[in-house]
Amino acid sequence: MEKEMNKNSVFRVGILGATGYTGRELVRILSHHPQVRIDFLGTSSAQGQKYFNIYPELCGCPIGNMTLTDEHDVPQVDVLFCALPHGIMAERAANLLVRGIKIIDLGADFRLKDPAEYELWYNCVHPDPDLLSQAVYGVSEIYRREIFTSSLVALPGCYPTASLLPLAPLLRHGLIDHDSIVIDAKSGVSGAGRGVTPQLHFSEVDANFKAYGVDGHRHRPEIEQELSKMAGGKPIHISFTPHLVPMVRGMLATIYVRVKDGIEEEDLRRCWQTAYEDESFVHVMPCGVWPMTKHACGHNSAYMQVSLDRRTRRATLVSVLDNLMKGAAGQAVQNMNIMCGLPETQGLASVGIWP
Amino acid sequence: MEKEMNKNSVFRVGILGATGYTGRELVRILSHHPQVRIDFLGTSSAQGQKYFNIYPELCGCPIGNMTLTDEHDVPQVDVLFCALPHGIMAERAANLLVRGIKIIDLGADFRLKDPAEYELWYNCVHPDPDLLSQAVYGVSEIYRREIFTSSLVALPGCYPTASLLPLAPLLRHGLIDHDSIVIDAKSGVSGAGRGVTPQLHFSEVDANFKAYGVDGHRHRPEIEQELSKMAGGKPIHISFTPHLVPMVRGMLATIYVRVKDGIEEEDLRRCWQTAYEDESFVHVMPCGVWPMTKHACGHNSAYMQVSLDRRTRRATLVSVLDNLMKGAAGQAVQNMNIMCGLPETQGLASVGIWP
């Protein structure tokens, strides 16, 4: 019904943090979205500049000629994408919501439901804890219904998306042991953003591979919160180690879980197939084919595969996505489509780039 | 007029060599082209297989489910893209043309106008030299008019496109010395195709940079043929050195030319701006901004910049494009749009991916 209504509407959108990589990726998608008009590119550092001054490859595009605006001067848009460091949207969201603006926050401010957890992991008191319960956690495939009616979506981090898509159905159907989950995740460098640090210097990263955040990464409580929900509220503690791969885009999670007695590999695969058969962006790969990060490069799909070792009763799950697409901007637009009653694949072309 | 006519038509297309990188890139573009239906994926090696068997990331797309067909069984399509090794289309083109099929040959068979040159560089007698004069050399910006009415387009190599776009206007307007042209070109590895050789082994290429074909590369006679035309028929000999960059996509040409007396840097830039002001895919960058290969990654644009050293009277021109897009599949579709009376930018989205 509503979808019918919105077939020809054009939605005005704004982007906060337009100069960062996630902002740039939103621009790429939304520029080609047939039912979107970008009205606002917000910045805290480049006010008054043309967008092509930051991204000169856009010197020939209309969007390149758009002027960056102070991020506090948000006009009356339909949807606002916020790609800002944590701590900012928590303070500003309420005011924007009362103006009738739908918010999709790609930052971390509304992901954790428990303000104490937020304080613990982000080292600051949450300024608007009431909003936490109002925010919907934006894994489209899991919370589609809630997203549809929400005005405030907290987009999950890239690691949580890559972890939850394979684990959620298995947990929901009780196929795996709660206390056995090990997530060994690997990410391209763009996930760290455009900020300049010695750790991201080309000469330090290239031809190098490392673990980081081994003692505790901010995406861990987020994953645990959601896994616990999938497990009917039973608290779940996981082992989670993120790694940095010398490449720009892409994320792969290798997940180890002990399966329940009597469960076979085929059961796990069938559980996934059932869960995702109607999904446009989650693909269980054909038997024997294992996803690699480049499969997902530049588009919004996630890919999965599974193998069970009967000796150890541990299954190895592998999931793959593009951290800037299904792990950030792509999923954000997927959520926008849901929120606005548009076809979910609108603007999210499905044939990716190769090689 | 004709464009009016074709506003809603759908063109049936086929791709010969669909499993190679150029074929794959054509699939990516044409799958999202609003006025194209892919009717045929031809192969010499994977007959009967689903396309997703070759490219498993397409397992969730309609095109992935398409079956690869023997490359000799070309159905009655409107346009046939041929991404085959040289020597094959030269024999087959005539038969396809009489069936009313428009051909865009991404291979080398119809680029050189002189059969003797073809024989010299490709080590075989051209089987159908009459077709050489019929074929149009498909740099869209230079031969648009001829492409519009042609049924056989010989798509230029990637190096020639990157060389001709900056040089053609300067030569046509007599701003540079004919005998001074040095083209130092650098390409990503995908330009070498999907064939397996020791030279393309990851461990040999990564963290490595090299020149190749220094004693003579097949793209040199092609560049010289076209430059000579631009110079009113005066034979031009160039120095041309291709290099391999440890990256997948992208091409950058650094070109050195001696400018005529009295010509200033601004004259060169203005000449370019005039030549390309109405072009959608060629961009003279703002002063002081130099193009890099990633600017063009995944889309059909070429970028250019120039600097003149008054001491030596030599100008340094830099041009950049994606070897698989403006250097191959992108330009092929641009030509198809021209041949079919479609808007030239149809299906060739202009906001590229970054980073």
Place this chain on the structure above:
Amino acid sequence: MEKEMNKNSVFRVGILGATGYTGRELVRILSHHPQVRIDFLGTSSAQGQKYFNIYPELCGCPIGNMTLTDEHDVPQVDVLFCALPHGIMAERAANLLVRGIKIIDLGADFRLKDPAEYELWYNCVHPDPDLLSQAVYGVSEIYRREIFTSSLVALPGCYPTASLLPLAPLLRHGLIDHDSIVIDAKSGVSGAGRGVTPQLHFSEVDANFKAYGVDGHRHRPEIEQELSKMAGGKPIHISFTPHLVPMVRGMLATIYVRVKDGIEEEDLRRCWQTAYEDESFVHVMPCGVWPMTKHACGHNSAYMQVSLDRRTRRATLVSVLDNLMKGAAGQAVQNMNIMCGLPETQGLASVGIWP
């Protein structure tokens, strides 16, 4: 005593498989080894060629001028390094041993003690199973004593070395649960050798990350055999997933183990420190510093770090080495030094290259 004796001796060595990457790495080390003379470079493909024809960067070195010899014409050397595909040395070792030649086999023929396991994983009957018990498994730090008196060393694979160094002391001292071991390992591409396959094409590997051998990799039985020994013979089954990183050299293993009740992070670290305090090539990193693959690039060291999550009682161990050095050629020379009564660090410089 014997070391005293060998202070000025020069040992004649030969290398089978000299044209491969491991062979090349052996040449690099042994050329600068003060007590070694390379007498023989064996090949199955390049007989009669100068070594610099294969590796032109050696055109100015004496070793580059050495002629490659048929791999069957092994002269009377003191030590023979064999860097050949599996299946060949199993047939030839006995004959070489009777000639008094010490063998260090970098291949897989003598790693598994159980001929049935060999047959299962390498698809052929072992031609000389008696030799299996004679061969010493060459992790220098674990089997130094046995290596010292051995004439046949089976060099472990790179994954096993990276796995056993951190796990062996913890298992020996009973600090961890036997059935909880998950090894998530990542390797650079050179580990796959110099052979040409589509999977190792630069355009397929670059900017890509993938798991492989998830259903069972040949290094798994090798790791399990050794871990079981460390655990006093109790059979151990592990989860093991190798991954390919888009880089040439380097290996990192992230290992998850459940620790016994009462064991703290500090106990694990102290166990390592005690085990390795006198070792030249195994380094427990300072607290808070996590090893990355480039730390080990080009030299023979392995690095380790550990973190314990008290909630899950799982420890995360990270170990790093260069797959061609401590994972192959470096460890081979370390073993040679032990076998010949030389200082163990001879020829194995310890200050690595950076960046």
Place this chain on the structure above:
Amino acid sequence: MEKEMNKNSVFRVGILGATGYTGRELVRILSHHPQVRIDFLGTSSAQGQKYFNIYPELCGCPIGNMTLTDEHDVPQVDVLFCALPHGIMAERAANLLVRGIKIIDLGADFRLKDPAEYELWYNCVHPDPDLLSQAVYGVSEIYRREIFTSSLVALPGCYPTASLLPLAPLLRHGLIDHDSIVIDAKSGVSGAGRGVTPQLHFSEVDANFKAYGVDGHRHRPEIEQELSKMAGGKPIHISFTPHLVPMVRGMLATIYVRVKDGIEEEDLRRCWQTAYEDESFVHVMPCGVWPMTKHACGHNSAYMQVSLDRRTRRATLVSVLDNLMKGAAGQAVQNMNIMCGLPETQGLASVGIWP
């Protein structure tokens, strides 16, 4: 004679700028140099820290345990290597020289002989212009004699070394036209040092290739100064374009020159062979083999090849070296060996790493 004398001496050396990449490379070489003792690691940023705090891979080496010292507290060493930004050594060199310390300056302060040129390119008045004439320009193969008796060596930049080695003999023997020289040079990223800038962010550099400094790079006047000397004082103006390759180490220069009438390719090659036949670190490659950057990775050699196009009478020269070795630290140690009467190859192992 003097060399005889120094056969067993040990030289005390110090390194200013020990935490940078060039400083680190000096440490790598000098740690294994049999006649050197590192007495001093100077720093402006990490005083009092252990060297392994900066480079944790050295946690197991003696040099790693050395304490970094304020760069102003230079002890009485025999040789001081200075790897500092320009402007510092110009002020400090005189005081160090009077203390009898030999200086090898890897920075830019003493390269240009003309103080006006220095001011023009480095935007500051040279504080000690008298020293300029005293400094020897440290291309070992060209100025060996002068280096031998010098106390102040100005090490050339990496681009100049890669340019001068192939050009110097050809100019000296009058084989090429002075006004025809085009140098198109490509460098790995480590040449830009360890400083953090947005341009060196991994996500900006990886899979990217670009020209920079097209309007004038500081190495150009240095190259021109030296080429003019080779040409008997006749001023030479060149075209010079540096490029950044997405790799850490390595440099390749493609050089275009017009050859004099009657000169053939073989004359150019013979000229090189004669010039370099007794050199340990400069290699004219066998006919048909073209050097690539990885040939030189990690060691002090330079490689060269040439091709002449008879149509244009232009020769294409390609030279390759490791920017941190023959382009910086390696050549610095080569010079130290010369200055100290040591064998020139001492500590500079010639079998490089591959792949």
